[in-house]
Amino acid sequence: MSIYEKSKAKNITADRQKIKKIVQDTIMLMADSVGATLGPGGRPVIIERDNLSPLITKDGVTVAKSLGVENAEANVIIDAAKEICLKTAKEAGDGTTTAIVLAGAITRHGLNFLETNPKYNPQRMVNELNELYTGVIVPFLKTNAKPVKGKEELISVAKISANGDQAIAEAAVTAVMAAGEDGHVLIEEAQGNQLKVETMDGFVVTSGLKDIGAIGRVFINDRGLQQTKMDKGLVFLYDGTLNDLKVPGAIQQAIEGTELFGLPIMVFAHGFADVVIEAFAKTTKGGYTVVPVKTPMSGAANSRSSFLIDMSAYTGATVYDPGTIDKFITEDSSSGFGAFDSAKVGMYESVVQALPDSDKIDARLAELKHLMDTSPSDFDKMHIKAAIAKLTGGISTIWVGGGSELEAREKRDRVEDAVEAVKSAIAEGIVPGGCAVQLTLSYIISLNPNKKPSWDIMAQALAEPFNLLLNNCGENVDEVWPSIGPHIHLCALSKTMPTQVFDANQHIFVDPLTVGIVEPAKVCRVTIGNALSVASLLVTLGGIVVAPRNAGLEQQLELSKGAFKEMMSASTGHVGQE
Secondary structure: OOOOOOOOOOEEEOOHHHHHHHHHHHHHHHHHHHHOOOOOOOOOEEEEEOOEEEEEEOOHHHHHHHOOOOOHHHHHHHHHHHHHHHHHHHHHOOOHHHHHHHHHHHHHHHHHHHHHOOOOOHHHHHHHHHHHHHHHHHHHHHHHOEOOOOHHHHHHHHHHHOOOOHHHHHHHHHHHHHHOOOOEEEEEEOOOOOEEEEEEEOEEEOOOHHHHOHHHHHHOOEOOOOEEEEEEEEEEEEOOEEOOOHHHHHHHHHHOOOOOOOOOEEEEEOEEOHHHHHHHHHHHHOOOOEEEEEOOOOOOOOHHHHHHHHHHHHHOOOEEOOOOHHHHHHHHHHHHOEEEEEEEEOOOOEEEEOOOOHHHHHHHHHHHHHHHHHOOOHHHHHHHHHHHHHHHOEEEEEEEOOOOHHHHHHHHHHHHHHHHHHHHHHHHOEEEOOOHHHHHHHHHHHHOOOOOOOHHHHHHHHOHHHHHHHHHOOOOHHHHHHHHHHHHHHHHHHOOOOOOEEEOOOOEEEOHHHHOOEEEHHHHHHHHHHHHHHHHHHHOOOOEEEOOOOHHHHHHHHHHHHHHHHHHHHHHOOOOOO
C-alpha cells in the first residue's frame, strides 16, 4: 500500500496569450544572447561563475549552456529549448548558434501564423513543416553536397567549428584521418599549454575499473592518468559471471611453470564476485597483473556475448562459458588465451591494441555485415555498425592542455566540436557557408509551386541567420542584398548551391570553395532539424506547470553543495580523481 503524498505547490499557466508572450520573450532572449556570437563579427559574452572569475567567450555552445533566468516559466522553456539545440554540436560538431537563432525565428513566425489563422490546427502546421523538412530541405542538401576532396577542405571546416583556431583545426583533421573513417578519436587532458596528436590502432572497450566497484583502484599502476597500463600480455574471455575461484585457479595453473608466467592478463566476463576480484587483486600484488574487465552492455540483443566474439576475432582468444570451461582446464590450457601488444584500462574506458589475424577479422566482419543487412531494427543496426568500426578503425588521441583548468576545458570543447565537424564533412560532404545555403532554401521554398500556407514560416525564418550575420559585422542588409539577391534567386530556380557568398570578415563577395567558407552538409541539416524540433514543441504548448523559484534559496543551496564537496575532498584526499 503506497503512502498518500500531497502535491507540491506549482505555478500553472494555461492562458494562451500569456503562454505565447512567455514563449516568444524567452526564445528571443535566447536567440539574442547566443546570436550575438554569430560569425566573424560576433561579439563575446561575459558569463558570471560561482567562486570563479567571469568567463568571456564567443563560443555559442558555452553561452547556451550558461543561460538561465529567475522566472520559473521562462527557465523551464530555456532548459527544454537548449537541451535540443545543444544536441546539434554533439551530432554534427557545429551549428548550435544557428540552431537557436532559427528556433527563435520559426517559433516567432509560427506563433504569429497561428494568431493570424486561428482555425489552423497547430499540429497540422507542425506536420506540414516536418513534411517540408524531409521532402524539400533534406533532399536539396543531400543532392548538392560536395564530397570532400582533400585535407585543406577539412581544415577549413574544422577551423570554422573551432572559432578560427588553425592549430585545433589541423590537430582535429590529423587525428580523424589517422584513425580512419571508422576509427575512434579520444580527447585527453595534457599537462601544460600544449596540443598534440598521437595515433595507434586498437579496440575501444566502453568499460573500465569503475565498473567493478571501489576495489577497481587497486589495479591502477599509472596514478597520474588513473589507469592500468600493460604491455604484451594475455586475454581470457568468459561468456558468463565468475562467481567462484575455479576459473582464476585454472588461469594460474595454465601459466605457472611456462614462459607465459609474469605476463599481464586481461580477463573479460559479464561480472565478477567479490572473492574473484580480491583473488585477482592479490595476484596483482604478488608478481603479475590480472585485471578484470566487465563486458560492456550496449542495449542490443546479446550485446555482451557479441562483444566477446568480436574480442575473440581481434585477440585470437577462445570464448569460454560454464559449459566449456572444463575444456580449458583439461585440454586447451595456455592455447585458449589471446594476446595483446598493449592495453590501457581506465576508470571508464579501456583500449586494447593487438596484432589480429586478418582472416579472423574478415570472417567476423562478414558475419556482422550480414547481421546488419538482415536486421529489421535500426537500433540493432546502429550497434552492429559500431562493432564493425571497432574492428576496422584505428585510434587517435588528441592531448589538450591550457594555462588553467578552465582554459583547458574550453579548448577541449572546441577540439571536440572540430573533430565532430570533420567527421560530418567526411560523412555527408560540404556546402557553402556564410548562411548562403539557408538563404537559398528560403527562396526555393517561396518558389515551390506546391507550397502550403505554413511553409512561409520556414521561408521567413531561414533568411534570419544571414541578416544577423550582416548585422553583427556592421553591414546593412538593404545595401548588401542587391548584390547577392539576384544570384540567390537564380540558384533557387536551378536548385543548385550558390557560388558566391558574403565574406563577413573582409566584407566582400567570394567563391566559398576557393577561400574555404564552407560547412558540413550534416551541420546544415541537423541545425534546421533541431531548430524545427524546438519550435514544434514551443508553438504547440497548451500549458506550463512549474515549481515556484526562490533565487536566494537556490544560491544558498549551491554554496552549501560546493562547501560540502570541498570538505569531502579534503577529508578523503581524492581531490581531482573523480
